[in-house]
Amino acid sequence: MSQSITAKALAEMLGGALRHCPPDRPLSEVRPLEEAQAGALSFLANKKYAAQAREAKAGLILADPQADLGDQPTLVVENPYWCFAQAIGILHPEPEPAWTEAPIHPSAQIGPGVRVAPGATVGARTVIAQGCVIHPGVHIGDDCVLGEDCELFPGVVLYRRTKLGRNVSVHANSVLGSDGYGYVLVDGHHRKVPQVGWVEVGDEVEIGACVTVDRGVLGPTRIGSGTKIDNQVQVAHNVQVGEHCLLVSQSGISGSTKIGRYVTLAGKVGVVGHIEIGEKSVVGGNSVVAKSLPPGSFVTGYPARPHREWMEVQAAVNRLPALLKKLRAKGE
Amino acid sequence: MSQSITAKALAEMLGGALRHCPPDRPLSEVRPLEEAQAGALSFLANKKYAAQAREAKAGLILADPQADLGDQPTLVVENPYWCFAQAIGILHPEPEPAWTEAPIHPSAQIGPGVRVAPGATVGARTVIAQGCVIHPGVHIGDDCVLGEDCELFPGVVLYRRTKLGRNVSVHANSVLGSDGYGYVLVDGHHRKVPQVGWVEVGDEVEIGACVTVDRGVLGPTRIGSGTKIDNQVQVAHNVQVGEHCLLVSQSGISGSTKIGRYVTLAGKVGVVGHIEIGEKSVVGGNSVVAKSLPPGSFVTGYPARPHREWMEVQAAVNRLPALLKKLRAKGE
Amino acid sequence: MSQSITAKALAEMLGGALRHCPPDRPLSEVRPLEEAQAGALSFLANKKYAAQAREAKAGLILADPQADLGDQPTLVVENPYWCFAQAIGILHPEPEPAWTEAPIHPSAQIGPGVRVAPGATVGARTVIAQGCVIHPGVHIGDDCVLGEDCELFPGVVLYRRTKLGRNVSVHANSVLGSDGYGYVLVDGHHRKVPQVGWVEVGDEVEIGACVTVDRGVLGPTRIGSGTKIDNQVQVAHNVQVGEHCLLVSQSGISGSTKIGRYVTLAGKVGVVGHIEIGEKSVVGGNSVVAKSLPPGSFVTGYPARPHREWMEVQAAVNRLPALLKKLRAKGE
Secondary structure, eight states: OOOOEEHHHHHHHHTOEEESSOTTOEEOEEOOTTTOOTTEEEEOOSGGGHHHHHTOOOSEEEEOTTOOOTTSOEEEOSOHHHHHHHHHHHHSOOOOOOOOSSSBOTTOEEOTTOEEOTTOEEOTTOEEOTTOEEOTTOEEOTTOEEOTTOEEOTTOEEOTTOEEOTTOEEOTTOEEEEOOOOEEEETTEEEEOOOOOEEEEOSSOEEOTTOEEEOOSSSEEEEOTTOEEOTTOEEOTTOEEOTTOEEOTTOEEOTTOEEOTTOEEOTTOEEOSSOEEOTTOEEOTTOEEOSOBOTTOEEEETTEEEHHHHHHHHHHHHHHHHHHHHHHHTTO | OOOOEEHHHHHHHHTOEEESSOTTOEEOEEOOTTTOOTTEEEEOOSGGGHHHHHTOOOSEEEEOTTOOOTTSOEEEOSOHHHHHHHHHHHHSOOOOOOOOSSSBOTTOEEOTTOEEOTTOEEOTTOEEOTTOEEOTTOEEOTTOEEOTTOEEOTTOEEOTTOEEOTTOEEOTTOEEEEOOOOEEEETTEEEEOOOOOEEEEOSSOEEOTTOEEEOOSSSEEEEOTTOEEOTTOEEOTTOEEOTTOEEOTTOEEOTTOEEOTTOEEOTTOEEOSSOEEOTTOEEOTTOEEOSOBOTTOEEEETTEEEHHHHHHHHHHHHHHHHHHHHHHHTTO | OOOOEEHHHHHHHHTOEEESSOTTOEEOEEOOTTTOOTTEEEEOOSGGGHHHHHTOOOSEEEEOTTOOOTTSOEEEOSOHHHHHHHHHHHHSOOOOOOOOSSSBOTTOEEOTTOEEOTTOEEOTTOEEOTTOEEOTTOEEOTTOEEOTTOEEOTTOEEOTTOEEOTTOEEOTTOEEEEOOOOEEEETTEEEEOOOOOEEEEOSSOEEOTTOEEEOOSSSEEEEOTTOEEOTTOEEOTTOEEOTTOEEOTTOEEOTTOEEOTTOEEOTTOEEOSSOEEOTTOEEOTTOEEOSOBOTTOEEEETTEEEHHHHHHHHHHHHHHHHHHHHHHHTTO
């Protein structure tokens, strides 16, 4: 959902100064620099993207007074990231949930052969295709779409706008579409960056129990078709998981990271944010991936490195106490 | 649940060739090699079990063309593990859940003094013994059995056929009996190995909040009497946890591992699959147990080793920067 | 909730001997040594607190026969910790949940403008201030208090006596107030230490999905105002988290630990129990904090140490295989 506002009105609300922008320019959405078009507000929060900002097609760009954006339409503010957060709230207000007394909202479209158990709730305008099975205590928000033959086990929660492909299974008490973890520190308070994106799951995906997948900030968090997710995995906002991946139990992926096709993360793996793991890579159990990996990598450790290297280092470390003893005996 | 089929019909469905097996032999279940009897189909997916397969009592064994099983009744197929997965689906079809409009299924047996809160659901043929307390939003599947004086806190989910002993407490939003994580890669797709086992919990067990315990593939995942499980622990399919164990928060146990009696896993411990941890062992926090441990072990680290050894290695590692500096100063 | 009993009756129930205590002294609660007043029972389970016990103001102190408490009123027992656990059960019996057929208990007080979705339940005497939004499938226990403008997403569970400040958001399937993990080994059985405390959350707190926060043993587990907690975080009993902290996904804090203001725990961090992390400290991802940290610390690793030191050690470890090769070449 979004609404429109003029550049001038926005500048007043955010306490900023317009440059190179007609005051009556209408803005109707917030978008990242690379996606922003004429009607979109974007932002430059980090100098290293200044060149990109100078070539962006955004209708208006939030930037701090030091930024040099040439004659790009700019809204100069002290704290562009905080203004970006506020602008999301202004341009993308989240509607109230549209509950009624009926557990299935009258505007929901329930396909033929769908079974909705007692105690489940289905939100407004949600579309559930044929053959789906919705167990007791499942809660599906407004504006969701479920493809054919999905099965949601008890206690599963889909936040608004979650999209599932065909034949997706989600096990008990998993949560798709919760708000991502995004804050900006303003005067000693962590102010929330509104999370108004959604979760998009491909076909033939299976998701275990007590898994959490956050929705994107503005766009989707994506789980590719054929991917299988084990219990208690965490997928942060704007993560893109490719097709046919295996994410084993208790692994976690930080925000905006891209995981290629056929990647395996073994149990308890952690992956930092904003990196890419190339397709067909394998990350050994309990490892922490701290930088991008080329396709076909096989890494282990903390931080993760090529498996052979990790094994060598481990072997060397294990010989270390004996080595120290020997050196000491020689008086070194 | 299982149904019966002839060896010939099964061979046709799986596209395999029968050897040393009467075509009309009835098969009614899938079992591991060591448990399979005359009416059971079993499988050899790994050559190292070939000797075991040659002595198995199974009615029929899935094996690939290279396997040498002597005159054992064999169904020769290209991919025994994938055929095993398909055979589970054929011989152990999972029934649809038997919901009615009533939150408590009319065929459920609820003992005297049991309290079932509003919003809880109880499946078909489930038996709840006297004194149990079922909080709001608990969902108990079909064919479950609860011993006396169990307490299930809000949002707990028991999948079908879960068995709890006496005086078991399960805290909010924990899930027992969800499908284990089992797939076989076929033509680029991770095909599901149907999970048709169950979870069996002894007496006097307490399970924390947001815990997940998967059901076994064919048989039980077991939690022994007197064991206490902390929040957010993961127990994979076919794990056998002994009596009086302590599994501290965020630890995870991979599939088919056996944990002896009085074992303690401290917080965030990971245990790989298919190993045994001997009784009265203690695993220090955040360690990863990568191989079997004898009784009475006290291990720490990644990978876990005897605690003293780990401490020595850690001490040596901490002296390493100074050592390198010294060696460099000496021109080495 | 608590009830009163005489010292003599308590001594008989626990099988102990009174010293320096009038037999008719009334005792109505269990308290730690430093908080206990005239009407309270306390305990000395560890000799190192004997000096503190000799100066305590408790009405009665559980101690073993070897303890020397001078003329303090003492109840001499073989196993003070186990008697302490039993005394909690005697003096602080937990009432049964007060469900009725109505999802909102008639004694609950629901403020103006509060929305309670279908399928949510609200316990006896619970007070929900104006503007709160309670999603479907939320279960709020007895005697809870919610400040203005809280939002509880589907499947959230608040155990009895949970207190939330103003403008607190809790995402789907999180659990506040579940029993802490406390047992005492008696004759080979892990006996439960009854958990009768509660959870107290300040203002402007946001809690992610599938988070667990246990209630204190006797008093509160506290989450300070302005703190933001990511998905799948675990907070154990009696933990005190300061104001404006960031606890990132899959981190876990063990019992009774104190976290100062503005502390950041990155993803998957573990913190042991009974320590203090000074304000404005930052703990790097996947680290394990094993001892107290002064304010402003920046630590990483396993166990966590100053970040620079950890980096040095890591760099040295990575050079180790080459060093060993070189030493071997030189015949050492």
